[in-house]
Amino acid sequence: MSVELPDTTGVAEQSPEEIADLLGDLVIGREEHLNAPGFVIKPDTVVETLKRLRDDAGFDHLSCVTAQEYEDRFESIYHLTKFDDRTQEVSIVVPADKENPVSQSANEVFRTADWHEREAYDLVGINYDEHPDHRRILLPETWQGHPLGKDYDQDQPQVVPLREHQNPLLEDQQADNQSETMYLNIGPHHPATHGVLHIKAVLDGEQVVDLEPDIGYLHRCEEQMCQSSTYRYQIMPYPDRWDYISAGLLNEWAYARVAEDMADIEVPEYAQIIRTMGAELCRMAAHFLALGTFALDIYGDFTALFMYSIRDREKVQNILEDLTGQRLMFNYFRLGGVVWDLPEPREDFFENVRDFLDELPTALEEYHDMMTSNEILQMRTVGTGVLPPEVAKSYGATGPVARGSGVDYDLRRDDPYGYYENLDWDVVTEDGCDNYSRLLVRMREVEQSAKIVEQCIDLLEDWPEDERNIQANVPRTIKPDDDTEIYRAVEGAKGELGIYMRADGTEKPARFKIRSPCFSNLQTLPEMSNGEYVPDAIASLGSLDIVLGEVDR
Amino acid sequence: MDNESAGFGAKDRETEHMSSDNQQPFVTDSSNVATDTREARLAGQDDRFNSRLREAFGSSPFILTKFDKFMNWVRGSSMFMLQFGIACCSIEMMHTYAVKHDLDRFGAGVPRASPRQADVIIIPGTIVSKFAPRMKRVYDQMPEPKFVIGMGSCTISGGPFQEGYNVVKGAEEVIPVDIHVPGCPPRPEALIYGVAKLQERISNGESAPVVVKPYELEQFGDLERDEIVDQLSKEIDTEDLVMRYNWADSP
Numbered sequence: 001m002s003v004e005l006p007d008t009t010g011v012a013e014q015s016p017e018e019i020a021d022l023l024g025d026l027v028i029g030r031e032e033h034l035n036a037p038g039f040v041i042k043p044d045t046v047v048e049t050l051k052r053l054r055d056d057a058g059f060d061h062l063s064c065v066t067a068q069e070y071e072d073r074f075e076s077i078y079h080l081t082k083f084d085d086r087t088q089e090v091s092i093v094v095p096a097d098k099e100n101p102v103s104q105s106a107n108e109v110f111r112t113a114d115w116h117e118r119e120a121y122d123l124v125g126i127n128y129d130e131h132p133d134h135r136r137i138l139l140p141e142t143w144q145g146h147p148l149g150k151d152y153d154q155d156q157p158q159v160v161p162l163r164e165h166q167n168p169l170l171e172d173q174q175a176d177n178q179s180e181t182m183y184l185n186i187g188p189h190h191p192a193t194h195g196v197l198h199i200k201a202v203l204d205g206e207q208v209v210d211l212e213p214d215i216g217y218l219h220r221c222e223e224q225m226c227q228s229s230t231y232r233y234q235i236m237p238y239p240d241r242w243d244y245i246s247a248g249l250l251n252e253w254a255y256a257r258v259a260e261d262m263a264d265i266e267v268p269e270y271a272q273i274i275r276t277m278g279a280e281l282c283r284m285a286a287h288f289l290a291l292g293t294f295a296l297d298i299y300g301d302f303t304a305l306f307m308y309s310i311r312d313r314e315k316v317q318n319i320l321e322d323l324t325g326q327r328l329m330f331n332y333f334r335l336g337g338v339v340w341d342l343p344e345p346r347e348d349f350f351e352n353v354r355d356f357l358d359e360l361p362t363a364l365e366e367y368h369d370m371m372t373s374n375e376i377l378q379m380r381t382v383g384t385g386v387l388p389p390e391v392a393k394s395y396g397a398t399g400p401v402a403r404g405s406g407v408d409y410d411l412r413r414d415d416p417y418g419y420y421e422n423l424d425w426d427v428v429t430e431d432g433c434d435n436y437s438r439l440l441v442r443m444r445e446v447e448q449s450a451k452i453v454e455q456c457i458d459l460l461e462d463w464p465e466d467e468r469n470i471q472a473n474v475p476r477t478i479k480p481d482d483d484t485e486i487y488r489a490v491e492g493a494k495g496e497l498g499i500y501m502r503a504d505g506t507e508k509p510a511r512f513k514i515r516s517p518c519f520s521n522l523q524t525l526p527e528m529s530n531g532e533y534v535p536d537a538i539a540s541l542g543s544l545d546i547v548l549g550e551v552d553r
Numbered sequence: 554m555d556n557e558s559a560g561f562g563a564k565d566r567e568t569e570h571m572s573s574d575n576q577q578p579f580v581t582d583s584s585n586v587a588t589d590t591r592e593a594r595l596a597g598q599d600d601r602f603n604s605r606l607r608e609a610f611g612s613s614p615f616i617l618t619k620f621d622k623f624m625n626w627v628r629g630s631s632m633f634m635l636q637f638g639i640a641c642c643s644i645e646m647m648h649t650y651a652v653k654h655d656l657d658r659f660g661a662g663v664p665r666a667s668p669r670q671a672d673v674i675i676i677p678g679t680i681v682s683k684f685a686p687r688m689k690r691v692y693d694q695m696p697e698p699k700f701v702i703g704m705g706s707c708t709i710s711g712g713p714f715q716e717g718y719n720v721v722k723g724a725e726e727v728i729p730v731d732i733h734v735p736g737c738p739p740r741p742e743a744l745i746y747g748v749a750k751l752q753e754r755i756s757n758g759e760s761a762p763v764v765v766k767p768y769e770l771e772q773f774g775d776l777e778r779d780e781i782v783d784q785l786s787k788e789i790d791t792e793d794l795v796m797r798y799n800w801a802d803s804p
């Protein structure tokens with residue numbers, strides 16, 4: 001009994017040599033990253049290279065763009081993989097000049113490069129040629145310097161204007177133009193934006209003509225924080241605060257996975273099962289909140305559904321608190337395992353989890369009664385916010401957003417880690433591509449998570465007492481070799497949560513880059529909303545289920 | 554079970570009523586009902602009416618107090634919170650409002666979406682450079698008197714992100730704060746305790762907000778001219794409102 005692996009027989013697999021042949025003399029050098037072969041190319045051949053890889057080799061997923069500064073050069077790395085076979089990866093390394101860092105934009109090939117490159121420009125300072133919208137994205141437009149660059153002075157004063165919120169009507173009237181459009185600010189403090197997101201919308205009557213998410217109101221320098229912390233203990237608390245909707249353990253796993261692969265640490269099976277169980281409980285809690293707030297967005301249901309979902313979250317949080325000692329910021333994983341074993345008495349813990357799982361079907365029934373079979377909700381969500389699979393892929397959408405568009409992609413199965421391979425569960429997809437499908441995917445994923453947790457509980461219950469090994473032997477300090485590079489991802493609550501790390505021989509990473517699923521998912525919002533009514537745009541935003549801590553990092 | 558007992562109760566009352574007052578239907582017996590109510594209020598037969606306040610006042614419907622004192626009591630007993638979420642702490646804040654913890658029990662759980670209707674703002678999260686001017690704006694839009702609860706370490710010092718290049722080192726750099734609730738995140742119980750403390754202080758009329766070093770919203774033209782201002786003068790209009798961060802002086 002185990003999860004049904006995807007059929008990758010039809011997906012061509014290229015050896016590094018074949019890729020090198022395909023790229024021909026575009027390649028000017030080779031690198032070896034722990035996760036994938038790296039090919040160095042010239043900064044003006046980015047489009048050509050990526051096009052060939054996408055069209056001729058099937059690398060259709062630009063997972064992440066990492067930018068960094070070395071002593072002698074700048075560098076952008078394009079991490080490519082395939083939606084049909086996640087285990088195939090390739091890194092395209094694009095060095096740029098130290099004095100005048102310019103590199104060609106990949107926006108023409110992958111739409112997702114748009115935001116990723118803006119971020120790279122903002123934080124590291126690489127300029128992207130032919131980029132359609134070359135501006136800062138996370139920091140205010142008047143910011144001086146690029147904070148993740150080498151010569152940034154953190155003490156210099158900064159001046160931040162409040163001008164994004166100037167009265168836009170004033171300008172319209174002055175320009176006595178013929179246009180009938182109206183400019184509308186939504187957020188950054190607005191109940192429907194799920195945090196501090198600012199949406200600049202241009203409306204024609206009730207319809208959205210153009211919409212632009214403006215992010216960075218919660219840019220907490222997570223990457224800088226991780227770069228100044230040690231691998232062994234100090235980084236682990238930060239992932240909890242990326243996707244903070246109780247998805248803590250899922251995020252911790254992202255870091256644990258990448259660091260364990262880098263330092264070559266083997267995690268005991270028992271710990272893997274505990275991790276799997278904890279992570280799935282987190283996924284349920286995160287999805288519950290997504291359901292509750294979605295209902296709140298769609299028909300202002302603050303009384304019933306929102307409260308129901310909080311009720312169920314409280315149950316999950318109680319279990320997680322028993323397990324980890326914390327309600328929200330768990331800090332439970334350690335490199336090589338977890339920090340402590342299940343709480344004593346174990347029988348009580350198992351019983352609590354079982355009770356919760358037993359009540360879950362009834363609770364879900366309730367959700368279905370009130371949400372999915374509710375006519376109002378159906379009218380608002382069926383057929384609105386349509387995101388065709390091809391568009392979703394081009395924007396690098398993952399998680400429930402991609403699966404709601406019929407893209408069968410789930411890292412738990414496609415790039416197995418933890419104990420998922422050995423358990424019996426299914427990847428949920430829906431073909432509707434609309435807001436309703438994304439909702440359905442989340443609801444059905446809760447069921448699957450429950451199934452996984454149940455199997456984990458069974459396994460843990462029968463585990464022989466003297467083999468309960470919760471942590472591998474890991475040295476106190478970890479110093480991976482100089483210039484080790486790795487990119488690894490896990491399936492977070494919102495999608496592919498990846499981390500790129502480069503070691504420089506010390507006990508802190510030289511570069512720590514977070515690939516956040518929400519960042520890429522949010523990018524699809526204009527595609528879904530342009531031409532639709534304002535309330536549908538709000539529904540689409542709700543269905544994306546973003547969390548700004550992870551978008552802005 | 555509940556239904557059953559209620560049913561019995563109703564029946565009892567009916568039979569009792571019938572026997573005492575010859576065959577008159579219950580509904581028309583209005584004078585009797587009024588008397589019952591009055592008796593219940595005064596004699597303490599019915600718990601619902603017999604509040605502690607009523608007990609203290611005896612039968613007199615008048616109280617004497619200072620208007621200020623009364624107003625403070627009112628303010629503390631009915632606080633409208635601004636529905637304001639920033640970061641991780643807002644998740645715990647939502648839990649505080651919702652089932653299980655139910656902040657409403659303490660007369661402080663009506664989240665208002667508009668700052669113009671709110672008395673209290675809970676700052677639940679990390680404040681970064683781009684958001685601080687907006688937060689100041691929202692705070693300015695709230696009517697007086699207004700109170701601020703800082704939730705979480707981030708609003709005390711910047712919390713885990715204290716050393717970040719973009720993070721404001723505590724809410725007090727931007728707006729005055731009345732109560733700090735430490736924790737990362739504070740548990741809902743802790744937030745409730747903070748709210749209760751604030752209520753207590755308000756009703757005693759002793760709230761004294763603290764501002765450490767205010768970052769003000771000012772017009773760009775009013776800034777002292779130095780290197781950075783010169784540099785930005787092409788990009789920013791003199792009338793634009795700006796907030797200037799002197800990171801080097803931050804705690």
Ligand code: SF4
Nearest residue numbers: 641678705706707737
């Ligand atoms: S105090 Fe902790 S939980 Fe609260 S916003 Fe800051 S980092 Fe998040």
